[in-house]
Amino acid sequence: MNYFPDEVIEHVFDFVTSHKDRNSISLVCKSWFKIERYSRQNVFIGNCYSISPERLLRRFPCFKSLTLKGKPHFADFNLVPHGWGGFVQPWIEALARSRVGLEELRLKRMVVTDEGLELLSRSFVNFKSLVLVSCEGFSTDGLASIASNCRHLRDLDLQENEIDDHRGQWLSCFPETYTSLVTLNFACLEGETNLVALERLVARSPNLRSLKLNRAVPLDALARLMACAPQIVDLGVGSYEDEQDSESCLKLQAAIRKCTSLRSLSGFLEAAPHCLSAFHPVCHNLTSLNLSYAAEIHGSHLIKLIEHCKKLQRLWILDSIGDKGLEVVASTCKELQELRVFPTDLHGGGNTAVTEDGLVAISAGCPKLHSILYFCQQMTNAALITVARNCPNFIRFRLCILEPHKPDHVTSQPLDEGFGAIVQACKNLKRLSVSGLLTDQVFLYIGMFATQLEMLSIAFAGDTDKGMLYVLNGCKKMRKLEIRDSPFGDAALLADVNKYETMRSLWMSSCEVTLGGCKRLARKAPWLNVEIINENDNNRMEENGYEGRQKVDNKLYLYRTVVGTRVDAPPFVWIL
Amino acid sequence: MEKGGLGLEITELRLGLPGTEKMMKKRGFTEMIMTSSGSNSDQCESGVVSSGGDVEKVNESPVAKSQVVGWPPVCSYRRKNSCKEVSTTKVGLGYVKVSMDGVPYLRKMDLGSSQGYDDLAFALDKLFSFHGIGVALKDGDNCEYVTIYEDKDGDWMLAGDVPWGMFIESCKRLRIMKRSDATGFGLQPRGADE
Numbered sequence: 001m002n003y004f005p006d007e008v009i010e011h012v013f014d015f016v017t018s019h020k021d022r023n024s025i026s027l028v029c030k031s032w033f034k035i036e037r038y039s040r041q042n043v044f045i046g047n048c049y050s051i052s053p054e055r056l057l058r059r060f061p062c063f064k065s066l067t068l069k070g071k072p073h074f075a076d077f078n079l080v081p082h083g084w085g086g087f088v089q090p091w092i093e094a095l096a097r098s099r100v101g102l103e104e105l106r107l108k109r110m111v112v113t114d115e116g117l118e119l120l121s122r123s124f125v126n127f128k129s130l131v132l133v134s135c136e137g138f139s140t141d142g143l144a145s146i147a148s149n150c151r152h153l154r155d156l157d158l159q160e161n162e163i164d165d166h167r168g169q170w171l172s173c174f175p176e177t178y179t180s181l182v183t184l185n186f187a188c189l190e191g192e193t194n195l196v197a198l199e200r201l202v203a204r205s206p207n208l209r210s211l212k213l214n215r216a217v218p219l220d221a222l223a224r225l226m227a228c229a230p231q232i233v234d235l236g237v238g239s240y241e242d243e244q245d246s247e248s249c250l251k252l253q254a255a256i257r258k259c260t261s262l263r264s265l266s267g268f269l270e271a272a273p274h275c276l277s278a279f280h281p282v283c284h285n286l287t288s289l290n291l292s293y294a295a296e297i298h299g300s301h302l303i304k305l306i307e308h309c310k311k312l313q314r315l316w317i318l319d320s321i322g323d324k325g326l327e328v329v330a331s332t333c334k335e336l337q338e339l340r341v342f343p344t345d346l347h348g349g350g351n352t353a354v355t356e357d358g359l360v361a362i363s364a365g366c367p368k369l370h371s372i373l374y375f376c377q378q379m380t381n382a383a384l385i386t387v388a389r390n391c392p393n394f395i396r397f398r399l400c401i402l403e404p405h406k407p408d409h410v411t412s413q414p415l416d417e418g419f420g421a422i423v424q425a426c427k428n429l430k431r432l433s434v435s436g437l438l439t440d441q442v443f444l445y446i447g448m449f450a451t452q453l454e455m456l457s458i459a460f461a462g463d464t465d466k467g468m469l470y471v472l473n474g475c476k477k478m479r480k481l482e483i484r485d486s487p488f489g490d491a492a493l494l495a496d497v498n499k500y501e502t503m504r505s506l507w508m509s510s511c512e513v514t515l516g517g518c519k520r521l522a523r524k525a526p527w528l529n530v531e532i533i534n535e536n537d538n539n540r541m542e543e544n545g546y547e548g549r550q551k552v553d554n555k556l557y558l559y560r561t562v563v564g565t566r567v568d569a570p571p572f573v574w575i576l
Numbered sequence: 577m578e579k580g581g582l583g584l585e586i587t588e589l590r591l592g593l594p595g596t597e598k599m600m601k602k603r604g605f606t607e608m609i610m611t612s613s614g615s616n617s618d619q620c621e622s623g624v625v626s627s628g629g630d631v632e633k634v635n636e637s638p639v640a641k642s643q644v645v646g647w648p649p650v651c652s653y654r655r656k657n658s659c660k661e662v663s664t665t666k667v668g669l670g671y672v673k674v675s676m677d678g679v680p681y682l683r684k685m686d687l688g689s690s691q692g693y694d695d696l697a698f699a700l701d702k703l704f705s706f707h708g709i710g711v712a713l714k715d716g717d718n719c720e721y722v723t724i725y726e727d728k729d730g731d732w733m734l735a736g737d738v739p740w741g742m743f744i745e746s747c748k749r750l751r752i753m754k755r756s757d758a759t760g761f762g763l764q765p766r767g768a769d770e
């Protein structure tokens with residue numbers, strides 16, 4: 001290969017797109033490192049504190065797309081206090097100062113501001129795509145800047161963000177001459193929407209493929225929108241309340257029938273129970289269905305809809321569908337690859353929740369299933385063993401039994417054997433979440449068999465440090481380990497400090513680690529940032545004489561970094 | 577709210593129709609929970625709501641477990657937008673649905689995050705971006721909207737009469753209704769000063 005001119009090698013590299021592969025290429029030799037550097041288009045940074053924007057720009061001067069992730073995963077569950085970090089501002093400022101021609105920015109769990117969005121909108125002439133997932137700190141004013149200034153915007157995709165809705169006119173900030181919209185997702189906006197501006201925008205966007213509305217878009221508006229965008233592929237219905245006005249319903253049904261390209265349906269944030277029948281005509285083409293926010297819709301209506309969805313590959317649903325409903329899914333959706341079943345009632349009170357029977361039915365009926373997230377009230381080892389046998393192809397397996405420490409409800413045994421069967425059968429398993437009553441034994445199995453495992457979530461599980469050690473020693477590809485409320489302490493934490501260099505991050509909260517142990521770790525591994533998130537009285541722990549042995553009631557979050565201690569940590573975060 | 581200094585027992589008489597025996601009803605619900613395993617879940621749920629205190633004694637562990645932060649691992653966005661956080665074991669606190677006449681969508685808000693009726697008024701104003709609700713709560717007779725709530729017995733009551741603590745304990749959902757529609761709606765009388 002070294003006899004070819006650089007341009008040829010670069011052309012070959014163009015076909016290599018995955019980050020992992022490009023990282024591998026860059027390690028082959030100096031010449032490849034250099035060629036790869038200058039030709040990398042998409043940069044992925046899984047932890048924004050692992051590197052600085054300056055170093056990013058030094059290494060990759062020509063990238064067009066940047067993905068950044070900020071807060072740790074458990075921030076989704078309110079375990080990370082407000083103000084912890086993940087600020088995107090320094091990144092936008094540094095990129096704006098440089099000459100990089102940024103076209104796409106994807107942020108997850110980061111703090112974004114209106115000022116930042118404004119700077120972004122004015123700094124990159126060819127900016128095309130903004131995707132914000134689980135972010136916060138900005139308002140519709142920031143969206144107005146993006147709409148006003150980004151002449152070539154294609155995608156504005158806002159997923160599950162906390163946005164301060166000023167009910168302004170951000171939608172009317174898209175110029176009348178602007179016609180390049182492809183994706184518009186504002187489902188997470190809480191306030192009223194300028195329907196006139198929205199309809200005009202959709203009407204002048206012939207390339208619009210994905211439209212996800214918020215709950216303030218009523219039925220008649222939905223009908224008009226779909227009538228002027230029959231080319232739509234991905235639709236998020238905002239609100240679909242019972243309408244006395246049947247004319248709107250008929251108009252909607254007529255419009256839906258024309259949407260022959262529709263493949264993905266979601267939303268139904270406020271939905272009347274009977275609304276789904278309007279969508280039956282398009283069901284046979286659907287590959288993705290997300291009804292997980294439609295708490296008002298009864299299981300029977302869900303089932304009637306799903307019976308028509310023979311091509312479904314992805315299904316997100318509430319447990320109100322019940323085991324019977326899952327049996328219908330199993331017999332209808334033979335192409336199913338990903339299933340998520342969310343709880344309607346967080347404290348396990350409903351009768352309609354799903355059980356192990358539903359899970360077994362799915363595993364038996366859907367041969368292509370590779371990803372599952374399943375909330376349920378009860379489970380058995382026998383069921384998990386059956387699931388493992390039926391479905392050895394799982395890549396992601398997340399099971400959440402709502403009550404912590406709950407054993408096999410038939411035998412009263414821990415669920416070690418069940419999860420053990422899963423990791424043994426599923427040789428490609430990359431992500432696992434365990435729950436229920438579990439001893440160190442399950443971690444022995446995980447360490448032994450889950451050779452490809454990259455992300456593991458543990459809660460209320462295990463007996464001794466051995467559990468955590470099995471995992472750290474056995475799972476060579478582990479990248480993210482997150483543990484809460486489990487009896488793992490300093491011995492496990494400190495056993496193999498170098499392990500953490502091979503991982504992106506470790507989270508431990510309400511475990512048995514002590515402040516002294518964390519300090520020892522920080523001393524041994526200066527290339528780690530060891531953070532203690534301390535929400536209680538900040539000074540107590542240091543003042544009293546037991547500080548070395550004091551348990552970290554709070555949270556430990558450590559991650560590898562090449563840029564040392566971060567400077568933006570709030571007072572309640574101690575970086576050791 | 578000058579009633580702040582009085583004990584709850586006195587004000588309890590003001591809830592619902594005069595003459596209903598609230599205390600006996602509470603015991604009735606508790607009994608229902610203890611005997612109904614897998615029976616009508618609606619009954620069970622409302623029973624749990626209305627006799628929150630009693631249920632805690634009957635069935636201690638689910639309460640403790642449900643108060644674990646961040647468990648079950650459902651992300652906060654999803655919690656706010658779809659899951660039933662109201663009723664079951666949290667005593668009165670949690671998200672209630674709020675609807676406003678003329679607005680095509682329902683909202684949810686966390687009563688527990690407000691400190692009193694003033695706070696609630698402010699929060700409601702913000703929810704619907706409408707600056708009349710707060711006035712309605714405080715001023716009573718002078719504005720276009722009234723704020724009413726459905727209590728744990730299913731009765732609709734005018735918001736603002738009972739002490740705050742009692743209100744959040746019994747409020748299941750809120751509705752901001754046009755005053756003109758309110759007469760003839762069947763609002764429970766405020767309870768004569770007995």
